[in-house]
Amino acid sequence: MVKIVIDKVTKRFGPFTAIDAMDAVFDDGAVTCLLGPSGCGKTTLMRMIVGLEQPTVGRIFFGDRDMSGLPPRKRNVGMVFQYPVMYQTLSVEENIALPLTQDRSLSAQERDKRIDEVLDILDMRDKRKLFIGDLDAGSRQKVAVGRAVARRSDIVLFDEPTTNVEVQAKLLLIRAFKLVTQRLKQTIVYVTHDQTEAMTLADCVALMRDGRIIQYDRPADLYATPATEFAGWFLGNPGMNFMPARKTAAGIETPLTAAPVAADAEVSGNGTLTAGIRPEHVRLGATAAPGAVPGVLKDLSVTIAGRFIANVRIEGDTIVKVKTDEAIAARPGDTVYLAADPAGLSFYSDGNRVAAAVRQSQ
Numbered sequence: 404m405v406k407i408v409i410d411k412v413t414k415r416f417g418p419f420t421a422i423d424a425m426d427a428v429f430d431d432g433a434v435t436c437l438l439g440p441s442g443c444g445k446t447t448l449m450r451m452i453v454g455l456e457q458p459t460v461g462r463i464f465f466g467d468r469d470m471s472g473l474p475p476r477k478r479n480v481g482m483v484f485q486y487p488v489m490y491q492t493l494s495v496e497e498n499i500a501l502p503l504t505q506d507r508s509l510s511a512q513e514r515d516k517r518i519d520e521v522l523d524i525l526d527m528r529d530k531r532k533l534f535i536g537d538l539d540a541g542s543r544q545k546v547a548v549g550r551a552v553a554r555r556s557d558i559v560l561f562d563e564p565t566t567n568v569e570v571q572a573k574l575l576l577i578r579a580f581k582l583v584t585q586r587l588k589q590t591i592v593y594v595t596h597d598q599t600e601a602m603t604l605a606d607c608v609a610l611m612r613d614g615r616i617i618q619y620d621r622p623a624d625l626y627a628t629p630a631t632e633f634a635g636w637f638l639g640n641p642g643m644n645f646m647p648a649r650k651t652a653a654g655i656e657t658p659l660t661a662a663p664v665a666a667d668a669e670v671s672g673n674g675t676l677t678a679g680i681r682p683e684h685v686r687l688g689a690t691a692a693p694g695a696v697p698g699v700l701k702d703l704s705v706t707i708a709g710r711f712i713a714n715v716r717i718e719g720d721t722i723v724k725v726k727t728d729e730a731i732a733a734r735p736g737d738t739v740y741l742a743a744d745p746a747g748l749s750f751y752s753d754g755n756r757v758a759a760a761v762r763q764s765q
C-alpha cells in the first residue's frame with residue numbers, strides 16, 4: 404500500500420490553470436473520492452496521477468517515490484474509465500486475465516487464483532465463461548473493476564465508472580465495489596460528481612473547486628461541518644440554507660432564531676455574517692412554538708423517500724428549505740412556524756466557516 408502525495412502541483416493548459424498549486428495526501432489503503440462540479444479539475448488530477456499528463460509545476464509521489472517523468476506503464480496503477488476498453492470476443496475470465504498474462508512472474512496457478520478471487524468478490528463466478536457482449540453495462544463495469552484490481556497494483560483509479568450504468572445496476576456495482584476495496588485494501592482514487600456515490604464509497608472526500616481541494620474530510624464530517632458556503636451548498640439535496648446574520652453584543656442574530664445565539668468560537672469583527680443551516684435541522688410547525696419564527700409557506704412537495712420539502716418565506720424575504728418526515732396541516736399562503744436546531748447552525752464570513760451556534764441565549 405502506498406499513499407499518494409500531491410506536492411504543490413499546478414497544471415496549465417496554455418493560459419488556463421486547471422490545477423492550482425495543489426497540496427494533498429491521499430491515504431494508503433483508503434478510498435478517496437474526488438468530488439466537484441464539472442470542470443473543477445478532477446480528471447486532470449487523475450491523469451497526472453496515472454502519468455497521462457505531467458504537472459506544469461510540482462511533483463507527485465507514491466509513498467516516497469517521485470513519479471516525475473515516469474510514463475504510465477512504469478507507475479503500476481490500475482485504472483477504470485467511464486468507457487473501459489473491453490474485448491467483446493473474449494470471455495469474462497479472459498478479460499480479467501489480460502493484464503495478468505503480461506506479468507511473467509505470475510504462474511498460471513497464481514493467475515487462476517486471482518481471477519477466482521475477484522470473481523468471487525464481485526459475485527460473478529457464474530458469468531466466468533460468458534462473453535463481454537452478453538453482459539449488461541453494469542456487469543461489464545464489474546469486469547472492468549475486476550481487471551483493474553486483479554493486478555494487485557498499489558493504486559487503482561476510477562474515473563466516473565458508473566456514469567453509463569442504469570440506476571439499479573449502479574447500486575449493485577457500488578456494493579460490489581465496496582466489497583472489493585474492503586477486501587483488497589488498495590489505495591483508491593475515485594472521481595465522481597455524484598455526491599451520493601462519494602458519500603457511500605469514500606473513506607475521505609476531496610471536495611474540489613476551480614483546480615483546488617477546498618476540503619478533505621470524512622464524508623459525515625464534510626456534510627455536518629462544511630468549511631465553506633460552497634461545500635454547504637454543493638452537498639445535500641437540497642443544499643444548506645443561507646441567510647444574513649449579524650454579530651451583536653447579545654450574540655448572533657439570524658432571521659431564523661427568535662433570540663440571539665451564542666457562537667462556539669470568537670467571531671472577529673462586528674457586523675455581517677452569513678448563517679447556514681441544513682434543511683433537516685429546521686423544524687416546521689403549523690402553530691407557534693417557543694423559539695420558533697413565523698413565515699409563509701410557499702410550497703410543499705413530497706420526495707422519493709416520502710419526506711416533505713417545504714419552502715418557507717421568512718423575515719427579510721429569505722426562503723428557507725425545510726426537510727421533514729411529518730405531514731403538516733398547512734397550505735401555500737398559510738402562516739407556519741420554523742424552529743432552528745442550534746446544533747445545526749453555522750456561521751460564515753467571506754464564504755468561510757468561522758463558528759457554530761451552541762445554544763439559545765436568553
Ligand SMILES: Nc1ncnc2c1ncn2[C@@H]1O[C@H](COP(=O)(O)OP(=O)(O)OP(=O)(O)O)[C@@H](O)[C@H]1O
Pocket residue numbers: 416419421439440441442443444445446447448596
Ligand atoms: N487538454 C486540455 N486542453 C485544454 N484544456 C483542458 C484540457 N484538459 C482539460 N482542460 C480544461 O481543464 C478544466 C478541468 O477539466 P477536467 O476534465 O479535469 O474537469 P473535471 O472536473 O474532470 O470535469 P468533468 O466532471 O466535466 O469531467 C476544464 O476547464 C477543461 O476544459
